[in-house]
Amino acid sequence: MGFIDSSVAENMPISAVQIDPLRYQLQEFLDILKPLIREPSVVGHEDAFFRVLRRELEEIGIDVKYYHGVLVAQGNRPNDLFLSAHIDRHGLMCTGPNEFRYAAFIASNQGEVMGGSVSEHMMHTIEDRFQGQRVQAQFPYTGTYLGQGEITRSYICPERNNLIFEVDGLAFLQPGTPVAFLDRLQIEDGLISAQLDNVVSVAILIYLFRKGFQGTGMFTAQEESGRSWRYALSWFQQQRLTTQRLVVLDTSPYASREDADAQQVALRHQDANGPFSETMTQELVSRCESLGISYGFKDEYIVQQNEKLGKTYPLGRTELGRVVTATEGAINGTTLQIPTTEYHTAFETASLSSIAAVIKLLMSYV
Numbered sequence: 001m002g003f004i005d006s007s008v009a010e011n012m013p014i015s016a017v018q019i020d021p022l023r024y025q026l027q028e029f030l031d032i033l034k035p036l037i038r039e040p041s042v043v044g045h046e047d048a049f050f051r052v053l054r055r056e057l058e059e060i061g062i063d064v065k066y067y068h069g070v071l072v073a074q075g076n077r078p079n080d081l082f083l084s085a086h087i088d089r090h091g092l093m094c095t096g097p098n099e100f101r102y103a104a105f106i107a108s109n110q111g112e113v114m115g116g117s118v119s120e121h122m123m124h125t126i127e128d129r130f131q132g133q134r135v136q137a138q139f140p141y142t143g144t145y146l147g148q149g150e151i152t153r154s155y156i157c158p159e160r161n162n163l164i165f166e167v168d169g170l171a172f173l174q175p176g177t178p179v180a181f182l183d184r185l186q187i188e189d190g191l192i193s194a195q196l197d198n199v200v201s202v203a204i205l206i207y208l209f210r211k212g213f214q215g216t217g218m219f220t221a222q223e224e225s226g227r228s229w230r231y232a233l234s235w236f237q238q239q240r241l242t243t244q245r246l247v248v249l250d251t252s253p254y255a256s257r258e259d260a261d262a263q264q265v266a267l268r269h270q271d272a273n274g275p276f277s278e279t280m281t282q283e284l285v286s287r288c289e290s291l292g293i294s295y296g297f298k299d300e301y302i303v304q305q306n307e308k309l310g311k312t313y314p315l316g317r318t319e320l321g322r323v324v325t326a327t328e329g330a331i332n333g334t335t336l337q338i339p340t341t342e343y344h345t346a347f348e349t350a351s352l353s354s355i356a357a358v359i360k361l362l363m364s365y366v
Contacts, residue, residue: 022352023187028210029359030192032056033185033203037194040138040180042091043104043224048143049087053202053219062209067238069221069231073205075214081365082216082246082333083208084232085201086223086319090344092135092179098171100179102163104224129345130154130165134182137170146173148182181346192355196340196348198223201249204359212366220319229322236323236331244277246333247284248320249358251350252298253343255305260339260350263296264357268335270299272314273321277332284334287364293357298337336361 023030041049050071057064062073071087092100130151137146149169157164170179186193192200205217218235220228236242254260267284270276288295299315306312324332338358340350 020190020352022190022356026352026356026359029203029207029355030185030187032206032210033192033200036199036203037183037185040091040136040143040178041087041089041199042093042138042178042180043088043222044093044106045103045138045140045178046088046221047141048138050219050221051143053087053206056206057209060210067231067235069228070235071219072235073209073217073219075209075212075216077214078216079241079243080215080245082218082243083205083213083249083362084218084220084246084319085205085249086198086220086228087202088221088224088228089180089195089197089199090224091181092165092167094137094170094173094175094177094179096175098167100165100167100170101160102165103178105162133346135167135170135179136182137173137177137179140176140178146177149179183346186347187352190352191349192352193342193347193349195346196338196350197251197344198249200251200338200350200355204249204355204362207359208362208366211363213362215365223319226317226322229319229326232319233323233326233331236327242327242330244332245280246320246323246331247280248318248333248335250318250335250337251340251343251348252337254301254339254341257341257349259301260341260354262294263339264294264351264354265296265361266298266301266335266337266339267295268298268318268337271316271318271321271335273317273325276320276324276334280332281334284336284361287361288357291360291364293361296339 039049039052053071054064057073064073091103093103093106095101133151134148136148138144149167151165152168153166155164181195183195218232220231222228252266268276302313302315318335320333320335338350338354340348342348
């Protein structure tokens with residue numbers, strides 16, 4: 001697939017290449033992803049991660065500009081294609097003496113994310129997944145390390161409509177301090193695991209710029225609290241730009257590994273806000289077919305699951321869908337997502353095959 005130099009592959013032990021060829025093909029990408037995963041980026045406290053990201057891009061000579069809530073990197077043909085990925089990840093926030101809440105669902109954010117959102121439903125799904133999870137605290141803005149602790153219990157408080165966490169070891173923290181999941185990349189049996197949403201897409205964009213991508217890459221804050229679309233839209237408005245070629249990269253949850261592996265990439269016709277650009281969606285479909293990449297439509301999958309289980313899970317409200325609605329379709333495009341399991345945990349899992357397919361598809365624009 002051309003992700004590593006052939007001379008490097010020739011010098012690798014034959015047994016190693018035979019055991020896991022995709023891992024070796026993706027080694028340069030994985031070398032980008034590993035240190036990014038270790039950098040905290042709790043929703044609402046992304047400043048330190050933005051600085052890391054800016055350094056990574058400026059070191060390869062990319063024009064980078066930082067605006068409120070969005071960092072924009074541009075090549076020599078910035079209007080050819082707009083790729084967007086949010087940089088925030090789920091975590092906790094200290095809200096009182098030894099009190100910790102899910103950062104995306106603190107009171108100031110609930111108006112953005114509640115009401116028909118996937119996050120609201122996911123809160124009930126993931127409430128008991130965190131026991132024993134190691135966490136680390138940082139100063140806001142600077143990202144300076146403050147210490148580690150361990151989650152001993154998590155539960156939904158009906159009065160506050162939030163996930164509440166009991167954490168051992170961080171009682172000294174002051175309110176407003178972000179607490180990130182202690183994260184490390186695990187690679188095994190053709191799968192990678194970590195809190196992939198959405199640092200995996202950030203790493204893909206950095207990889208693309210290293211390989212010569214000349215379009216625009218947008219890195220947004222606070223997607224998990226429903227605000228990233230405002231930052232992206234503000235930048236388009238400031239530039240007096242509209243486009244039908246905005247592709248938003250992300251991970252996408254599936255009910256089982258079998259369901260996730262039914263396709264290498266997940267596309268969408270629409271989200272709960274309405275339809276995406278048929279032209280841009282079909283362009284990705286055509287490229288998938290010409291490149292031998294299997295694809296499925298997430299909105300169709302959700303409808304099928306609802307019929308199968310007799311439930312009413314929402315189509316979800318994506319960053320793109322909110323921008324489309326706000327501009328009445330003047331800015332549109334489509335989404336490109338990596339199918340995963342264990343969504344919104346520190347063990348979210350994706351296949352190397354899916355990651356390789358997304359990179360292969362986007363490399364066709366380089």
